[in-house]
Structures are given as structure tokens and as C-alpha cells.
Amino acid sequence: MSTPEKALEKTLAGLKLATGMQVSEIMTTDVVTLEDSELLATAARTMIENRINGMIITHEGAPWSVLTSWDLLHVSYLESFSDKMDYLRTPLRDIIKEPHLEYLVPEASLADAVRLISRHNQRTVPVLDGGKLIGLVSIIDLVKVYDKLILSK
Secondary structure, three states, rough: OOOOHHHHHHHHHHHHHHHHOOOHHHOOOOOEEEEOOHHHHHHHHHOOOOOOOOOEEEOEEEEEEEEEHHHHHHHHHHHHHOOOHHHHOOHHHHHHOOOOOOEEOOEEEEEHHHHHHHHHHHOOEEEEEEEEEEEEEEHHHHHHHHHHHHOOO
16 A cells, blocks of 8 residues: 555544544533623733633623634724723623624534534634533644544554
């Protein structure tokens, strides 16, 4: 068997393994959350301290929306044209105008995760079980699976 054929065979074997996986197998369970009453400055500091690009925002303790580093950048850019430059003291609920929470269940496939991420341009996806937040799947988690199952074999 030639080298390209071996590479294709390896890739197909890795894809077959990944296809049967559930998000519960790759999700991050140590999820960072903030309540919607917290300030934008707190969210920015929390993301930097935890080296994360997205976090779950809760409302009265329940998952409510996702805030990403892109959202922070967007707000800071828009506010840079404002006279008051006061946006870091703004509660998250005032930044997130239309809370929307696309989520996965633990039994969802990795294909489901990829579809949701690509369709909704949501790089961080909460995993809920009966409405309770149990984990988070990010693009990085999916890339790690790809690296482990396909590139590293």
C-alpha cells in the first residue's frame, strides 16, 4: 500500500472513531459562568484569567446566553466612538441585547456539535442535561479530537 493510501486509510479510521463519539466524551466539565448582573469588566478579566474565549452567562442561576471574546471586542470597538467610554461598568444583561442559547445534550454526536457551531457561528456551545449546565464544547475541543484521532495516528 502506498503512502497516500495509508494516509487516507488512517484518516478514514479516525473519522469512523470520531463519528461514533458523543459530546459528553470531549466536553469541558469545568465551566466558567457569570451571572448576567456582572459587569463587562468582570467578564473580560475572567476570560483573561482563565485563558478562555467564551463563557456561559446565567440568569438567576440558569444558562441564559454565551459571551465570547469576540463580543467583548465588538462592544469595545463600538464604544470607542462614544463620549462616555463607560462600557466596562455595564452589566452583561445590557450588553447581550437578545439572549439566545443554542445548546447540545450529552448524547449529541460530534457531527451535531460541528453542525451547530457552523450554522450558528457559535464557537462555544453549552451542554445541558435536563436544563442543567454540565459542560461546554468548543471549537478547540473538536480540533483536539481531530488531532488525536486523525493526525496523530
